[in-house]
Amino acid sequence: ETGVTQTPRHLVMGMTNKKSLKCEQHLGHNAMYWYKQSAKKPLELMFVYSLEERVENNSVPSRFSPECPNSSHLFLHLHTLQPEDSALYLCASSQGGAGEQYFGPGTRLTVT
Amino acid sequence: GEDVEQSLFLSVREGDSSVINCTYTDSSSTYLYWYKQEPGAGLQLLTYIFSNMDMKQDQRLTVLLNKKDKHLSLRIADTQTGDSAIYFCAESKGNDYKLSFGAGTTVTVRA
Numbered sequence: 722e723t724g725v726t727q728t729p730r731h732l733v734m735g736m737t738n739k740k741s742l743k744c745e746q747h748l749g750h751n752a753m754y755w756y757k758q759s760a761k762k763p764l765e766l767m768f769v770y771s772l773e774e775r776v777e778n779n780s781v782p783s784r785f786s787p788e789c790p791n792s793s794h795l796f797l798h799l800h801t802l803q804p805e806d807s808a809l810y811l812c813a814s815s816q817g818g819a820g821e822q823y824f825g826p827g828t829r830l831t832v833t
Numbered sequence: 834g835e836d837v838e839q840s841l842f843l844s845v846r847e848g849d850s851s852v853i854n855c856t857y858t859d860s861s862s863t864y865l866y867w868y869k870q871e872p873g874a875g876l877q878l879l880t881y882i883f884s885n886m887d888m889k890q891d892q893r894l895t896v897l898l899n900k901k902d903k904h905l906s907l908r909i910a911d912t913q914t915g916d917s918a919i920y921f922c923a924e925s926k927g928n929d930y931k932l933s934f935g936a937g938t939t940v941t942v943r944a
Contacts (some may be wrong), residue, residue: 725875727875750929754930762936763934763935763936764876764921764934767932769930770927770936771930776930776932811875811876813876815930817928818927818928818929818930818931819863819864819925819927819929820877820879821864821866821881822932823878824868824875824876824877824878825875826874826875826921827874827875829869829873
């Protein structure tokens with residue numbers, strides 16, 4: 722595997738379900754990100770981890786819970802989501818805070 | 834208003850040049866990026882330019898930066914059908930992990 726990978730690529734879940742999104746980067750970077758991309762809205766930064774410490778949390782509802790067990794892996798745990806949470810969730814990584822960010826292919830999430 | 838602004842749509846004939854424009858508001862921006870997103874895919878980093886440069890060329894891509902007017906453009910020479918995608922401009926202010934993205938320009942290449 723190369724670059725940034727995300728699983729699953731597609732996810733349909735009910736509002737009472739609990740699921741997790743996984744991201745893995747194979748670039749040796751030390752920072753990882755979660756973004757939300759909704760139709761007709763700019764890309765929204767959700768969380769940033771640097772050296773496994775959370776450095777940014779952009780007023781994201783607590784039904785989204787990130788986890789970064791090491792610098793190569795990032796998870797987004799989901800529970801009791803709302804239909805408006807349906808979106809493309811993108812993971813990215815970079816080397817430091819000024820380095821260019823490389824994105825994964827995204828997980829298309831549909832909440833029913 | 835938005836920190837980074839782009840026009841929403843561009844239609845171009847195959848073989849012509851495409852020019853995608855972007856304006857930003859923060860004069861302290863250090864890096865400016867162009868990303869490409871094809872349908873059903875993530876964002877692919879195309880190129881970037883440091884704020885002390887005014888031009889960068891990479892094969893068919895030319896980035897022009899007018900720092901005085903806070904204007905960035907991406908020119909794609911000899912546009913092909915595979916260039917149809919959404920193109921995002923983004924700015925970084927330095928070592929703070931934040932990229933500010935524009936809303937994206939949808940480029941459609943017609944035969």
